[in-house]
Amino acid sequence: MTADPIRIGIGGPVGSGKTRLVESLVPLMRDRGIDIAVITNDLVTDEDAQRVRRSGLIDPERVIAVETGACPHTAIREDPSVNLAAVDRLAARYPGLDVVLIESGGDNLAATFSSDLVDFWVFVIDTAAGDDIPRKQGIGLLQADLLVVNKIDLAPMVGADLDLMRSDCAVARPVKPTLFTDLRNQVGVDAVVDQIISGAMIPIAPNSSAPNSSAPNSSAPIPAGTDAVTV
Ligand SMILES: Nc1nc2c(ncn2[C@@H]2O[C@H](COP(=O)(O)OP(=O)(O)OP(=O)(O)O)[C@@H](O)[C@H]2O)c(=O)[nH]1
Numbered sequence: 001m002t003a004d005p006i007r008i009g010i011g012g013p014v015g016s017g018k019t020r021l022v023e024s025l026v027p028l029m030r031d032r033g034i035d036i037a038v039i040t041n042d043l044v045t046d047e048d049a050q051r052v053r054r055s056g057l058i059d060p061e062r063v064i065a066v067e068t069g070a071c072p073h074t075a076i077r078e079d080p081s082v083n084l085a086a087v088d089r090l091a092a093r094y095p096g097l098d099v100v101l102i103e104s105g106g107d108n109l110a111a112t113f114s115s116d117l118v119d120f121w122v123f124v125i126d127t128a129a130g131d132d133i134p135r136k137q138g139i140g141l142l143q144a145d146l147l148v149v150n151k152i153d154l155a156p157m158v159g160a161d162l163d164l165m166r167s168d169c170a171v172a173r174p175v176k177p178t179l180f181t182d183l184r185n186q187v188g189v190d191a192v193v194d195q196i197i198s199g200a201m202i203p204i205a206p207n208s209s210a211p212n213s214s215a216p217n218s219s220a221p222i223p224a225g226t227d228a229v230t231v
Contacts, residue, residue: 005037005097006200007087009076009113009121011140014106016126017150019048020183021192022103026057028193033205035098037062037090039083041075041105048103064090072105073112080117099202109138120200122192126151131160134168141169146177146195153182 010018022038029036038058040048046065053060064086068075075083087100102118104111113121123144125133128151134141141147147169155162162180169178177195181188197204 005087005091005100006120006202007100007102007118008196008200009102009104009118010124011076011104011107011111011113011121011144012124012148013108013126013129016106016124016129017148017181017183018103018106018124019051021122021124021148021150021181022048022052022101023055023057024183024186024189025101025193025196026052028189029099029197030058032193032197034197034202035094035096037064037094037097037100039064039066039086039090039100039102041066041068041072041083041103043068043072043105062090062094068105072107073110076102076104076117077112077114080114083117099200107140109133109136109140111140112143120145120196122146122148122196124148124150127155127160127162127165128158131155131162131165132168134165134172137172142172144176145199146179146192147173148192149178149180150183152180152187153184 010021012018026036026038038052040052040063042048042065044067046067049063049065052058053063066075066082066086083102090100091097121144123140125141127149149165149169152162179188179191179195181192183189
């Protein structure tokens with residue numbers, strides 16, 4: 001549909017739910033007629049890419065792994081060239097590609113994406129890491145186009161005060177949106193899709209209910225670590 005795919009970054013601290021968000025977005029965006037591919041960044045493995053490939057949610061060949069080495073944010077901020085090359089490979093391989101989701105390796109609250117790499121980016125934190133995170137106002141939380149506060153199902157178990165998190169997010173991000181999710185049970189994901197589509201201005205085909213070619217081919221073998229590139 002688009003000439004160049006729109007690039008959506010997904011960053012945030014280790015274990016906050018970035019890969020789970022990718023796994024949630026892929027089928028929902030595809031159901032809206034969006035032709036989609038995924039790039040994952042991991043330190044020294046292609047673990048997240050293999051997980052997304054194995055999920056059965058997307059043609060495994062549409063998932064490229066970038067191994068970033070020591071520092072995850074180098075590959076998404078200082079020198080995103082390897083990720084940009086991966087986007088180019090996907091765009092050449094799939095001429096109708098609309099969107100590439102680029103998942104960062106798990107990092108800290110200061111992680112941000114270069115505007116050379118992404119058109120729109122999402123920062124994912126989770127309630128289990130502490131309800132004071134929004135009050136601490138890390139740069140990723142402040143600057144992301146969309147903040148997702150995940151694992152709201154765990155809030156009662158860890159004593160996290162969701163109302164406090166909501167009000168602290170509103171102070172930290174008076175204009176930019178914040179959404180609360182339980183990705184384990186797919187709570188709040190539709191709102192995230194809506195926000196990404198409108199915020200990143202992703203064009204939607206009028207008749208977009210039918211799955212498109214980014215759907216998995218169940219007969220396709222899962223490539224064993226192919227397409228892994230290293231920064
Ligand atoms: N209870 C609960 N668990 C969740 C939720 N979202 C993700 N998880 C779990 O949290 C763990 C980490 O999720 P991931 O999606 O792997 O997190 P990540 O941010 O990609 O992690 P790294 O890639 O290691 O930085 C997994 O065991 C998920 O199943 C949620 O909303 N609720």
